Amino acid sequence: xxxxxxxxxxxxxxxxxxxxxxxxxxxxxxxxxxxxxxxxxxxxxxxxxxxxxxxxxxxxxxxxxxxxxxxxxxxxxxxxxxxxxxxxxxxxxxxxxxxxxxxxxxxxxxxxxxxxxxxxxxxxxxxxxxxxxxxxxxxxxxxxxxxxxxxxxxxxxxxxxxxxxxxxxxxxxxxxxxxxxxxxxxxxxxxxxxxxxxxxxxxxxxxxxxxxxxxxxxxxxxxxxxxxxxxxxxxxxxxxxxxxxxxxxxxxxxxxxxxxxxxxxxxxxxxxxxxxxxxxxxxxxxxxxxxxxxxxxxxxxxxxxxxxxxxxxxxxxxxxxxxxxxxxxxxxxxxxxxxxxxxxxxxxxxxxxxxxxxxxxxxxxxxxxxxxxxxxxxxxxxxxxxxxxxxxxxxxxxxxxxxxxxxxxxxxxxxxxxxxxxxxxxxxxxxxxxxxxxxxxxxxxxxxxxxxxxxxxxxxxxxxxxxxxxxxxxxxxxxxxxxxxxxxxxxxxxxxxxxxxxxxxxxxxxxxxxxxxxxxxxxxxxxxxxxxxxxxxxxxxxxxxxxxxxxxxxxxxxxxxxxxxxxxxxxxxxxxxxxxxxxxxxxxxxxxxxxxxxxxxxxxxxxxxxxxxxxxxxxxxxxxxxxxxxxxxxxxxxxxxxxxxxxxxxxxxxxxxxxxxxxxxxxxxxxxxxxxxxxxxxxxxxxxxxxxxxxxxxxxxxxxxxxxxxxxxxxxxxxxxxxxxxxxxxxxxxxxxxxxxxxxxxxxxxxxxxxxxxxxxxxxxxxxxxxxxxxxxxxxxxx
Amino acid sequence: xxxxxxxxxxxxxxxxxxxxxxxxxxxxxxxxxxxxxxxxxxxxxxxxxxxxxxxxxxxxxxxxxxxxxxxxxxxxxxxxxxxxxxxxxxxxxxxxxxxxxxxxxxxxxxxxxxxxxxxxxxxxxxxxxxxxxxxxxxxxxxxxxxxxxxxxxxxxxxxxxxxxxxxxxxxxxxxxxxxxxxxxx
Numbered sequence: 001x002x003x004x005x006x007x008x009x010x011x012x013x014x015x016x017x018x019x020x021x022x023x024x025x026x027x028x029x030x031x032x033x034x035x036x037x038x039x040x041x042x043x044x045x046x047x048x049x050x051x052x053x054x055x056x057x058x059x060x061x062x063x064x065x066x067x068x069x070x071x072x073x074x075x076x077x078x079x080x081x082x083x084x085x086x087x088x089x090x091x092x093x094x095x096x097x098x099x100x101x102x103x104x105x106x107x108x109x110x111x112x113x114x115x116x117x118x119x120x121x122x123x124x125x126x127x128x129x130x131x132x133x134x135x136x137x138x139x140x141x142x143x144x145x146x147x148x149x150x151x152x153x154x155x156x157x158x159x160x161x162x163x164x165x166x167x168x169x170x171x172x173x174x175x176x177x178x179x180x181x182x183x184x185x186x187x188x189x190x191x192x193x194x195x196x197x198x199x200x201x202x203x204x205x206x207x208x209x210x211x212x213x214x215x216x217x218x219x220x221x222x223x224x225x226x227x228x229x230x231x232x233x234x235x236x237x238x239x240x241x242x243x244x245x246x247x248x249x250x251x252x253x254x255x256x257x258x259x260x261x262x263x264x265x266x267x268x269x270x271x272x273x274x275x276x277x278x279x280x281x282x283x284x285x286x287x288x289x290x291x292x293x294x295x296x297x298x299x300x301x302x303x304x305x306x307x308x309x310x311x312x313x314x315x316x317x318x319x320x321x322x323x324x325x326x327x328x329x330x331x332x333x334x335x336x337x338x339x340x341x342x343x344x345x346x347x348x349x350x351x352x353x354x355x356x357x358x359x360x361x362x363x364x365x366x367x368x369x370x371x372x373x374x375x376x377x378x379x380x381x382x383x384x385x386x387x388x389x390x391x392x393x394x395x396x397x398x399x400x401x402x403x404x405x406x407x408x409x410x411x412x413x414x415x416x417x418x419x420x421x422x423x424x425x426x427x428x429x430x431x432x433x434x435x436x437x438x439x440x441x442x443x444x445x446x447x448x449x450x451x452x453x454x455x456x457x458x459x460x461x462x463x464x465x466x467x468x469x470x471x472x473x474x475x476x477x478x479x480x481x482x483x484x485x486x487x488x489x490x491x492x493x494x495x496x497x498x499x500x501x502x503x504x505x506x507x508x509x510x511x512x513x514x515x516x517x518x519x520x521x522x523x524x525x526x527x528x529x530x531x532x533x534x535x536x537x538x539x540x541x542x543x544x545x546x547x548x549x550x551x552x553x554x555x556x557x558x559x560x561x562x563x564x565x566x567x568x569x570x571x572x573x574x575x576x577x578x579x580x581x582x583x584x585x586x587x588x589x590x591x592x593x594x595x596x597x598x599x600x601x602x603x604x605x606x607x608x609x610x611x612x613x614x615x616x617x618x619x620x621x622x623x624x625x626x627x628x629x630x631x632x633x634x635x636x637x638x639x640x641x642x643x644x645x646x647x648x649x650x651x652x653x654x655x656x657x658x659x660x661x662x663x664x665x666x667x668x669x670x671x672x673x674x675x676x677x678x679x680x681x682x683x684x685x686x687x688x689x690x691x692x693x694x695x696x697x698x699x700x701x702x703x704x705x706x707x708x709x710x711x712x713x714x715x716x717x718x719x720x721x722x723x724x725x726x727x728x729x730x731x732x733x734x735x736x737x738x739x740x741x742x743x744x745x746x747x748x749x750x751x752x753x754x755x756x757x758x759x760x761x762x763x764x765x766x767x768x769x770x771x772x773x774x775x776x777x778x779x780x781x782x783x
Numbered sequence: 784x785x786x787x788x789x790x791x792x793x794x795x796x797x798x799x800x801x802x803x804x805x806x807x808x809x810x811x812x813x814x815x816x817x818x819x820x821x822x823x824x825x826x827x828x829x830x831x832x833x834x835x836x837x838x839x840x841x842x843x844x845x846x847x848x849x850x851x852x853x854x855x856x857x858x859x860x861x862x863x864x865x866x867x868x869x870x871x872x873x874x875x876x877x878x879x880x881x882x883x884x885x886x887x888x889x890x891x892x893x894x895x896x897x898x899x900x901x902x903x904x905x906x907x908x909x910x911x912x913x914x915x916x917x918x919x920x921x922x923x924x925x926x927x928x929x930x931x932x933x934x935x936x937x938x939x940x941x942x943x944x945x946x947x948x949x950x951x952x953x954x955x956x957x958x959x960x961x962x963x964x965x966x967x968x
Contacts, residue, residue, distance in 0.1 A: 061881040063913035064920055067796025078797050081923045091920045412791045417908055516907070644907040647914075652877045658888075688857040688876050688906045689825055695858070696875075726873065727861030 032152040037600030040150040041165055044172055044194050047635070050602045051190035053772050054609075054637060057662050058653040058683035060189060062095040065650055069094050072179045087179050095650045096188035097177055099627065102649070103195035104174045106628025109311060110199050110576060111166045112334070113246060114206035116310075118159050120248055120367065121213045127157035133211045134219040137487040140591060143583040144204040148197060150599040156212070159205040166202040169194065189653075196631025197601070203629075204579035211484050214251055216280035216573075221490070221563040223483040223571070226279040228287040228546050229475030234267050235302050238382035240374050242270040243294060243317070244309035245575060247277035249331040252371030253307065254282050266378055271297065272312050273539055273574035280482045280573065287479060289547065290540035291513035291622075292444040295320060296465045296472075301389025305378040307370065310334045311575075312512070312623065318361060325388050327354045327377050328361030331370045339363040347372055355380040392466040394432060400463055401427035401435075403456045410448040410460045415645070416441055416516055420448060420460045427467065435467035441517045443620075479546035480557040482538075482573025486584040488591055490564040494534070495592025499611045501710015503566045504717055505701030506534045508581045509541040511618030511626045514645045520619050520690040522548035525556045525569055527694060531717055532566040533701075536581050540620060542571040578629050582636055585612045601635075602773065609637020610665060610770040613701035613714070615680070616640040617693060621649070630684065639680045639700045641693055646686040653683035657735055665704050667768035671777040674768040676704035677735040691725040704770035708741035716744035719751075734758040738766035786944040789934035790908050795916070800930065800942035806954040808941065809901070810961035812929060813849050816899035820890055821851045822879055823870075824905030828862035830933075832952045838904055841955035843868045845901075848962035852890045854879045856905060876905050880914035884921040896925040902939070903931045915939050931955065 039046050067080040069089065077085030084090050089097070121129070131153050133141050145151050145162045153159050173195050176182050182191070210216060217223035233239060242250040250270060257263050268285045270278050271294050275287040288297050291312055298306065298317070301324040308317055310332045318337045321328040330337045342350045342362040347369060353359045354377045364370040392400070404424035411420050418441055423434035447453070448460040465472070497503040507528045509521055521537075521544040529535045535556075537545055546555045560569035564584065572580045589607040590597040597604065608614075616633050618626055621642045627649055630640045634653065642649070656662055657678035664673045679702040687693045698717035706714060715736055722730045734755055737743055739762050743751045771777075786802045788794065803809060813819050827839040839862055846853045852871035855863055860873035872890050874882075882888045889895040900918070905911035911930075915938035918928050930942035933951045943954060 061877060061884070062917055062921060063880075064916045065913070066794070067798065067916075067920075080796055080798060080920050082920075409791075412789060415909075417790060644910045647877075647907075647910045652881070654877060654881050656882075685875070686877055686910065688910060691858040692875060725858045725861065727858075727864050731873070 032598070034596055034598035036150050036598050037596050037603070039601050040599035042148065042601060043169065044176070044191055047194065047601060048187070048190050050605060051193045051635065052186065054634070054683065055186050055189050055653070058655050060092070060096065060185065060651045061654050062092055062651045063647055064091055064095055065648060089183060092185035093183055093188060096185040096192065097182070099650055100173065100188050100192050100195065101177045102624040103192050103199070103628040103631050104170055104177065105624040106626070107166070107195045107199035107202065108170050108174070109625050110206065110628070111163060111170055111202040113310060113576065114163050114202045114209070115167070117206055117246060117248065118156060118163060118209045121209050122156050122160070125156060125213050127155060129156045129213060131155060131158070131208055131212050132218065133208055133485050134487060137489060138219050138485050139488050140587055142204055142208060143586040143590065143597065144201045144579050146597050147586055147599070147601055147604055148201050153205070153208065156209055159209055162205045163202060166198045169198045192631050193635040196628050196633070197635045199628040200579040200582055200632035203576040204583065206576040207484065207573060207579070210247060210277065214247070214281050217481055217483045219485045219487045220483050221561065223481040223562060224283050225478040225557060226283050226285070226287065226481050227476070228289065228479045228543060229477045230288055230293065230297055230300070231473045231476040232286050233269050233288065233302055235387055237265060237267040238378035239267040239269065239303045240305045240307060240378050241288070241297065241303035242268070242274045242278060242307045242309070243272055243313050244332070245273040245311040246309035246332060247274055247281070248367040249307055249309055249370045250274050250278040250285070251281050252367040253374050254278065254285060256371045256375050260375070262375060262379070266375060273576070274309060276482050276539065276542065276574040283481065287543060289475070290518070290543045292442070292518065295444050295446055295461070298326070299324060299390050299462065299465065301326070301385070301387045304382045304385055305329065305374050307331060307374050308335055308337070311625070322360050323390055325385055327381065329370055329374055330361065330363040331365065331367060333365060336363050337361065341365065343369065351376045351380070390462065391469065392463060394466070397427055397432060397435070397463045397466050398430055400458055403458060404428065405455065407455060409453050409455070413447045413450065413453055415443060415445060415447065415514070418442060424460070427463070432467040435464050436471060438464050439468040439471060440519060443514055475547065477546045477549070477555050478558055479543060479555070480562050480571045482542070482571050482577055483562060484573055484577065485580040486564045486587065488587070491584065491587045491591045494565055495588045497566070498588060498613060499592065499705055501613060501703070501706035501714055504531065504533050504613065504698060504714045506536060506584070506612070506614035507697055508614065508616045509535065509537040509545060509619070510539060510578055510581070510616055510629065511541050511620055512622035513540040513544065513620045514622035515620030515643050518544040518620070519548050521545045522556055523690065524617060524619070524694065524697070526550060526559070528697060529556065529560045529567050529569050534564055534566060534568050534570075535560070536564070536570045536572050538572050538577050538581070539575045541618070544620070575625060575629070582633055582638065585614055585636060585638060588612055603776065605636045606771050606773050606776070610772070611703050611705040612638070613703050613706070614638050615697055615700040617697065618646060619643040619693070621646040634683050637683070639683050639685065641696055641700070642684070642686045644686060644688055652686055654685065655681045655683070657681050657732060665768060665770035665772060666774060666777060667765060668771045668776045668778055669769045670779065672765065672768075674765045674770070675763070676768065676770060677738070679704050679736070695721045695725055702736055704768065707767070708739060711736070711738065711742040712744045715742065716747070719744065719747060729754060734760040738763040742766070786935040786942070788912070788937055789945050793909060793912050795937040799937040800935070800939040802935070802944050803941050806957035807961055809929060809931060809958045810965065812899060812927070812941070813851065813901070813962060814965060818889060818894045818897050819849070819851050819899040819901065820897045821846055821853045821901045821903070822856065822905075823853060823859055823903050824856045824876060824911070825859045826906050827904035828859055830948070832948055836952070838955065839863065839866065841959055842903060844959040845955070845962060848959055848966050851901070854890055876910065876914055880917050883918055883926055886925045898926060900926060900928050901931050902928060908934060912936055912938060931958065
């Protein structure tokens with residue numbers, strides 16, 4: 001479907017004179033090869049029944065972040081121990097309401113980003129600019145949009161129609177959080193799933209738009225390797241740092257540099273997803289690192305000009321920029337930073353004001369102008385600034401540490417409870433190693449330096465960064481530029497082995513930088529790539545995976561190929577590239593299994609849940625966006641593991657493997673109910689340690705459709721990792737072995753003995769055609 | 784006695800745990816309970832008291848003395864096995880939290896529900912705090928919770944205050960000794 005628009009710059013007739021005339025004529029329905037399925041453009045109620053099926057298996061275990069509800073003026077209300085609030089809401093509903101609020105914020109943020117970006121790109125490239133995400137290798141260009149909305153987008157203009165649908169749904173979802181609306185926790189959870197599904201549709205539209213217009217890699221398994229790490233930044237040049245998620249200003253910075261022959265004279269680097277996306281546009285740009293590197297890099301003083309757009313930017317960025325005499329340019333109305341709007345001022349005037357120091361920064365809501373100003377200001381002020389930073393030398397650290405009274409205030413406000421006082425004690429004696437050792441476990445939030453935390457006004461984070469100077473300078477790694485979607489031919493190649501279980505799973509490392517340590521991302525990626533899983537990554541997780549070398553001195557992107565195949569390690573792209581991961585699962589159902597895609601969410605989700613062994617890992621999940629991204633996976637029945645901070649999302653979605661009655665599917669061939677074991681066991685699962693995550697990954701990749709060969713492969717990984725980290729056999733093997741043929745050959749004797757002890761019996765129907773949807777039964781049982 | 788959460792911003796609500804000033808209180812609660820359970824996380828094997836002993840050694844002593852079933856979370860089971868002690872079960876912290884809300888469940892399958900849970904050493908303060916919060920609101924009808932961790936956990940029914948390593952070990956020793964004495968009687 002597309003909207004028909006007629007735009008006339010100037011119209012003059014006998015009866016009408018008009019300028020900027022634009023006529024929009026509804027939607028023109030355009031046929032594609034599939035007729036629509038049962039659920040085009042689903043609203044909140046459409047997929048409720050599917051959600052409830054999942055939520056019956058994976059019940060919420062609520063983890064209230066606070067006993068109180070403070071959202072309306074009847075409160076505060078204590079909801080603990082069975083109490084209800086003044087509005088009648090109980091604790092379970094309140095927690096799920098907050099999850100919905102979080103996911104609605106996350107989905108709105110991506111949808112707002114998509115709307116803003118697509119409008120800007122339409123302005124620049126035209127509404128009829130064609131969609132191209134694969135240079136002929138991707139015919140199924142928008143699996144989410146086609147599945148959910150029934151729209152097969154061909155031009156940038158078509159993406160606007162998709163985003164419009166998302167906007168409408170998000171308004172309704174957000175309204176459900178108002179006092180006196182939904183009262184049932186499971187129905188709140190269903191709405192959470194809806195928000196996640198919408199989020200993936202919007203993110204997909206957003207990434208399609210930028211891939212199609214900005215010369216990003218197009219489903220390229222051999223996307224180039226680019227530089228990442230603070231140590232890669234050439235501090236002798238003027239440096240421009242971009243932070244955020246909306247890439248046009250960064251693109252315009254680079255294009256201005258190119259037009260003016262400054263490509264090799266000015267350093268363009270970035271933090272967070274704008275960094276990932278600018279390196280998809282030009283490999284001359286560099287990535288500083290994930291979100292946790294934001295403040296430490298700004299305070300290093302290396303950046304002469306800081307350009308911010310939207311999302312995940314430190315809200316005190318202007319103060320921090322001013323501390324090191326760097327100039328701040330805000331390019332988005334979502335983040336004015338209190339700066340004057342200079343969008344319509346003459347460029348020379350803005351440049352002069354910023355170079356002379358008359359103004360600490362400016363808001364410029366025009367990407368091209370912001371790009372020019374950023375480059376000209378950086379070139380002019382770099383010689384004067386001389387990289388003024390506020391990172392202390394060793395002698396200053398030691399002197400400061402001597403003032404520490406060991407009150408533990410800094411440790412007690414640290415999200416990771418880092419043993420800062422112990423490190424300060426050692427530093428006071430001249431040993432800076434313990435302080436430097438905290439570096440990889442620090443998320444860079446700087447709560448330890450907040451006003452009033454340290455009675456002696458010490459700055460532990462700054463001291464830690466100072467003690468880590470040498471380590472930071474050595475941060476020089478390679479990351480593969482974000483490749484975008486998975487090719488159709490790749491799906492055809494691996495679809496069978498994934499569904500049958502012979503490729504043991506797809507492991508998706510996604511999310512933010514709120515982790516207990518960043519190294520875990522690389523360790524997980526390496527472990528599972530070696531085991532022939534397909535490892536895919538986005539955003540801060542993709543960056544953190546690059547910042548660790550194996551024994552041969554290689555990062556995971558150098559050690560493993562970038563193809564969507566067994567043993568591949570793929571950087572798919574930024575936050576908005578996540579739908580290429582969930583989209584790959586959808587494509588398996590559509591391209592490999594030939595299930596109808598058009599407006600057919602329930603059937604496709606049923607297929608993915610029962611057959612596609614995929615699991616998401618968000619070791620550092622932090623934001624509302626991360627929660628909505630996760631919920632988009634949940635509605636497809638794909639489990640997500642989060643690191644320990646993920647427990648703060650207020651609830652887990654847990655299966656009970658000890659309850660046999662929860663683990664039945666319908667055999668679509670016969671209509672018979674078949675016990676298939678807890679496959680997968682959980683839907684949303686916070687873990688305590690990385691070892692626990694490593695064991696859960698292969699376990700959560702098991703699916704009812706696994707062949708005996710596939711199940712044996714998956715069991716082999718699960719049991720092997722369990723033995724490695726837990727020191728013993730798993731106690732639940734009997735729930736996953738359906739027939740003797742499922743048992744890994746090398747473990748046969750040991751497992752048979754275990755099964756005997758458990759009184760295990762072989763399944764009568766080990767290979768059903770699994771579904772949760774009675775309507776998919778092909779032959780109904782008589783009687 | 785007032786106590787504050789160890790991580791200062793983990794503020795709970797109006798109801799906070801009673802501070803355990805004497806470890807004998809824990810021994811008494813265990814002795815009186817009909818079906819207690821002990822949940823131990825990986826911190827029990829990470830922290831060293833500086834004398835070659837770790838919290839996990841006291842967990843084993845307490846479990847043996849009071850004959851309490853132990854559930855090891857995360858990969859803590861490997862540390863128990865190294866000490867020739869097989870926990871009754873091992874499962875994730877989330878799983879054990881979830882199951883303890885179920886009045887029809889017990890780890891041995893006998894005499895559900897558990898009426899007392901001792902909790903120690905889940906790796907991250909905030910994660911343990913949240914699980915206890917879940918238990919406070921969703922298991923309160925049948926379960927009392929006791930933190931014998933190093934820090935104050937406001938969502939339990941009873942909790943040690945924030946302790947130095949030395950005082951924590953002293954308290955764990957006292958609980959183990961009291962229960963061992965009780966067993967001899």
